[in-house]
Amino acid sequence: MAILTRADGTPDWRRRTPKADLLVWAGWFGAVALTVACFQFISDRTIWPFVWDAPAQGADLIGRMFPPRWSYASQLWKPLLDTINMATIGTALAIVIGVPLAFLAAHNTTPSRLVVRPVVLFIIVASRSINSLIWALILVIILGPGILAGIMAIALRSVGFIAKLLYEAIEEIDATQVEAVTATGASRPQVLGWAIVPQVMPAFAGISVFRWDINIREATVLGLVGAGGIGMQMQASINVLAWPQVTTIFVLILGTVLVSEWLSARVRHAVI
Amino acid sequence: MSATHFDAAAAARAWRPPPLIETPWLRYAVYLGALAYALVAFSTIEVNWTRAAEGVERAGRFLSGFFPPDFVTKGDDILAGLLESLTMTVVSTGIGIILSIPVALGASRNLAPLPVYLFCRGIIAISRTFQEIIIAIVFVAMVGFGPLAGTLTLAFATIGFMAKLIAEDIEDIQASQAEAVRATGSSWFQLLAWGVLPQVRPRLIGLSAYRLDINFRESAVLGLVGAGGIGDTLNTSFDRYEFDTAAAVLIVIIVIVLACEYASGYIRRQVQ
Numbered sequence: 243m244a245i246l247t248r249a250d251g252t253p254d255w256r257r258r259t260p261k262a263d264l265l266v267w268a269g270w271f272g273a274v275a276l277t278v279a280c281f282q283f284i285s286d287r288t289i290w291p292f293v294w295d296a297p298a299q300g301a302d303l304i305g306r307m308f309p310p311r312w313s314y315a316s317q318l319w320k321p322l323l324d325t326i327n328m329a330t331i332g333t334a335l336a337i338v339i340g341v342p343l344a345f346l347a348a349h350n351t352t353p354s355r356l357v358v359r360p361v362v363l364f365i366i367v368a369s370r371s372i373n374s375l376i377w378a379l380i381l382v383i384i385l386g387p388g389i390l391a392g393i394m395a396i397a398l399r400s401v402g403f404i405a406k407l408l409y410e411a412i413e414e415i416d417a418t419q420v421e422a423v424t425a426t427g428a429s430r431p432q433v434l435g436w437a438i439v440p441q442v443m444p445a446f447a448g449i450s451v452f453r454w455d456i457n458i459r460e461a462t463v464l465g466l467v468g469a470g471g472i473g474m475q476m477q478a479s480i481n482v483l484a485w486p487q488v489t490t491i492f493v494l495i496l497g498t499v500l501v502s503e504w505l506s507a508r509v510r511h512a513v514i
Numbered sequence: 515m516s517a518t519h520f521d522a523a524a525a526a527r528a529w530r531p532p533p534l535i536e537t538p539w540l541r542y543a544v545y546l547g548a549l550a551y552a553l554v555a556f557s558t559i560e561v562n563w564t565r566a567a568e569g570v571e572r573a574g575r576f577l578s579g580f581f582p583p584d585f586v587t588k589g590d591d592i593l594a595g596l597l598e599s600l601t602m603t604v605v606s607t608g609i610g611i612i613l614s615i616p617v618a619l620g621a622s623r624n625l626a627p628l629p630v631y632l633f634c635r636g637i638i639a640i641s642r643t644f645q646e647i648i649i650a651i652v653f654v655a656m657v658g659f660g661p662l663a664g665t666l667t668l669a670f671a672t673i674g675f676m677a678k679l680i681a682e683d684i685e686d687i688q689a690s691q692a693e694a695v696r697a698t699g700s701s702w703f704q705l706l707a708w709g710v711l712p713q714v715r716p717r718l719i720g721l722s723a724y725r726l727d728i729n730f731r732e733s734a735v736l737g738l739v740g741a742g743g744i745g746d747t748l749n750t751s752f753d754r755y756e757f758d759t760a761a762a763v764l765i766v767i768i769v770i771v772l773a774c775e776y777a778s779g780y781i782r783r784q785v786q
Contacts (some may be wrong), residue, residue, distance in 0.1 A: 288662040289660070293657045293662065324558065327558055334552075368768060371771035373731060378763070379752060380576075384572055384576055386571045393559070498591075499644075500639075502641065
């Protein structure tokens with residue numbers, strides 16, 4: 243809280259000095275101006291008559307989507323199971339690769355801060371920056387369409403996520419416990435097993451389940467680029483404009499995601 | 515060996531940390547279930563091994579096509595896509611945050627009556643369940659191809675994300691401070707401005723910075739379904755087998771994601 247002094251010498255309580263006031267105002271002005279300029283850019287690239295038509299289009303779309311074609315669901319159980327398997331195996335693979343990376347990346351467990359850590363951090367960032375859909379796009383070209391490309395795409399994207407959150411957890415452990423175990427004359431693997439791993443175990447379980455939950459969501463759309471799962475059925479139905487089938491797929495996805503989210507919340511609640 | 519003699523070494527060797535799941539039968543049931551699931555899940559993966567073996571060679575050609583990345587030939591397209599992505603990010607984050615605040619207020623049990631609470635939680639659930647890509651498909655069908663569809667998608671996804679996390683923060687505020695403001699006879703809006711906002715402001719700013727970062731990442735894939743942005747450029751270059759341009763786009767995405775991540779991390783450290 244800044245104080246100004248009035249001409250008669252009494253203190254004048256203000257939240258900010260005039261200069262800070264001006265800065266805040268300029269910041270807001272800049273942010274609004276930037277947003278408006280950006281919107282102008284987007285609006286130049288938009289065919290507005292289509293947008294004015296949107297309510298009619300939306301109503302038309304909803305009209306086509308209902309009623310859902312429930313009989314189509316009988317063809318969807320297999321792709322749905324594929325989707326869940328893709329997410330689960332992909333997450334498991336990501337854990338297998340991501341956990342060693344996390345230990346190599348955390349500054350208190352890494353074998354070499356100068357060489358190994360920067361390399362591993364780069365791997366983590368590269369894995370995290372590329373969306374699983376883009377990974378899938380690349381992998382479908384290499385491995386051919388199918389569930390394998392989806393599993394690999396999920397795994398490659400999740401490695402960075404799991405490794406990042408886990409190495410942050412490892413860096414935040416209580417150093418006194420490590421010291422206590424070291425003081426008993428434990429070797430480095432023993433310190434790892436008895437002082438570090440037990441401390442990060444709850445975080446690890448939470449992170450894995452959290453990522454699994456996200457992966458279920460992501461696996462539902464990987465089929466759009468040919469990487470297996472229910473997304474392929476969705477793509478096929480959209481291509482032939484079979485909107486009642488799309489609605490059925492949406493409902494199934496909604497159900498699956500809600501169940502996985504509930505499960506993940508339960509597990510995280512139990513371990514943390 | 516006498517019965518009273520305490521063999522410390524043996525005792526230390528015999529001690530085991532308590533298992534994660536206490537009840538033995540439940541523990542083994544979980545292990546067995548996981549094993550059975552893994553077997554079933556792996557058996558459903560149909561791998562065409564000849565195709566995958568070809569894939570190794572194809573991967574070689576594919577990756578060699580990536581090098582050297584070509585920033586120049588399609589430089590204009592990359593720049594246009596990038597500008598589109600950045601403007602989409604700014605506008606959608608702005609709109610999303612503005613819209614998410616009323617939803618967050620409505621979704622806080624300590625501020626809103628039950629019907630409003632349920633309605634706002636419903637909005638959050640719908641927005642969070644579906645992948646951005648799925649929402650983008652619907653918006654593209656409604657407003658046509660182009661960045662506006664992507665902007666609306668990201669804004670919609672931002673509402674769910676921000677509103678959920680801010681609502682949690684609002685539910686966690688110190689009731690005594692809000693009570694004190696209310697006791698001065700303030701109106702509901704004054705209560706928000708002086709009792710609630712100061713308590714959630716750091717998190718609001720931090721989450722906004724984080725969401726800006728996420729929105730850029732997502733804007734890079736929305737192009738796959740025609741919702742504008744740099745993903746459009748990427749998709750086109752894959753479709754035309756211009757892998758050197760695709761590599762350039764991927765590098766641009768990684769660099770910008772890194773820059774966004776550092777910037778948003780810096781902002782979050784400053785306010786929290």
